[in-house]
């Protein structure tokens with residue numbers, strides 16, 4: 462049965478999956494959502510014998526119904542290959558009373574690779590299906606990890622260009638180095654003087670500029686998005702929750718149908734929304750545990766029903782979660798508002814105009830499967846240290862936020878088996894990780910000395926992604942004000958009157 466996509470802000474919009482992937486964001490500023498969440502048509506037992514790619518096919522075919530089986534299988538085969546350093550793609554590690562689902566074995570060692578290694582293939586296939594003649598310009602705001610993963614995915618992909626905006630002073634040194642050394646004739650990396658929310662708002666404004674879209678079209682270009690607002694990001698992320706469950710089943714860690722909890726270190730709410738979709742597809746998930754860092758807008762939202770971004774923005778050791786406007790929450794709001802575009806739009810207007818909104822008691826009732834909490838900087842560091850001391854396993858700062866929140870949750874007495882989404886390799890945030898383990902000892906070492914030391918104490922080889930940037934030349938030096946983003950885009954594309 463064909464599945465169409467609707468906008469969260471306008472009931473009359475109805476597009477195919479490939480059209481939704483191409484557009485990224487709906488014209489009305491809303492996000493595309495499937496008109497219903499499909500239910501798994503294979504048993505968990507059947508899925509438990511499958512490889513990652515096979516599970517991916519069984520999940521994604523239900524959402525991307527206008528892709529032929531051959532098209533979808535080709536996209537999957539091109540994505541989950543030797544770019545990953547393990548054939549398991551997303552291995553599970555048992556430690557600290559939970560299962561860490563390692564989502565960082567792809568090219569850029571963060572979980573964004575799980576979706577961004579397939580998105581370029583979904584995008585070019587979608588362009589072909591829809592007879593698109595324009596070049597696709599991928600415009601992306603990044604809090605550090607999406608940027609590199611998208612650059613790696615789209616570099617030298619024919620018919621595309623990619624422009625990434627990142628907060629100049631808001632990413633880790635390794636994240637920045639990874640981005641500014643990116644090769645590829647079609648890649649552009651721009652630092653902005655502002656934070657991630659500024660970058661994301663700037664990108665959304667460019668998307669919403671109808672005049673610019675016209676000029677673009679005349680020049681043979683059209684925009685799309687590699688941010689997690691794109692449904693082509695969300696759908697591949699559902700896969701690993703299902704995969705982790707069926708692997709636990711295959712390994713006899715759980716019985717068929719046994720419920721598990723999942724804990725997700727959250728920023729833009731994309732990853733945990735994928736877990737929510739997995740649950741709605743029939744995966745036996747009990748609690749969806751949403752872990753925030755000190756930018757705890759979501760914790761406050763789950764505790765009070767009020768979303769309020771009017772607060773100080775904090776730079777933390779988990780920069781990919783330093784976000785005050787969690788874009789993907791809109792998809793959840795739409796759903797708990799009874800799929801009412803009108804109700805959702807009113808709340809999003811409040812968010813835009815007042816920086817806050819409040820949901821109704823009946824909407825709050827729909828959130829009872831979520832548990833929100835947060836970890837302070839100190840708690841995050843303590844968790845890295847104690848898991849290392851107790852088990853020898855080293856986790857990154859984002860994963861540590863999740864592990865710290867899970868420890869708090871567990872004190873309530875729920876012994877349900879739990880999967881923690883492990884979203885980055887500790888090698889990506891080496892300085893913060895090593896400081897947490899022994900600040901005095903490691904303070905004087907350089908970033909790359911720390912990399913080697915981490916490799917030694919964790920007994921893990923240095924990932925290729927880190928080896929690659931040790932000596933790589935810097936290829937991107939553009940920096941701009943947050944108000945100049947549109948001008949920069951025009952200059953890069955050589956369009957408009959400004960240049």
Ligand SMILES: *Cc1c(COP(=O)(O)O)cnc(C)c1O
Pocket residue numbers: 571572573606607689726727728729730731732733781782859860884885
């Ligand atoms: C992006 C990112 C997150 C946050 O994921 P969302 O889908 O934005 O909630 C968490 N950890 C790491 C390492 C990330 O790169």
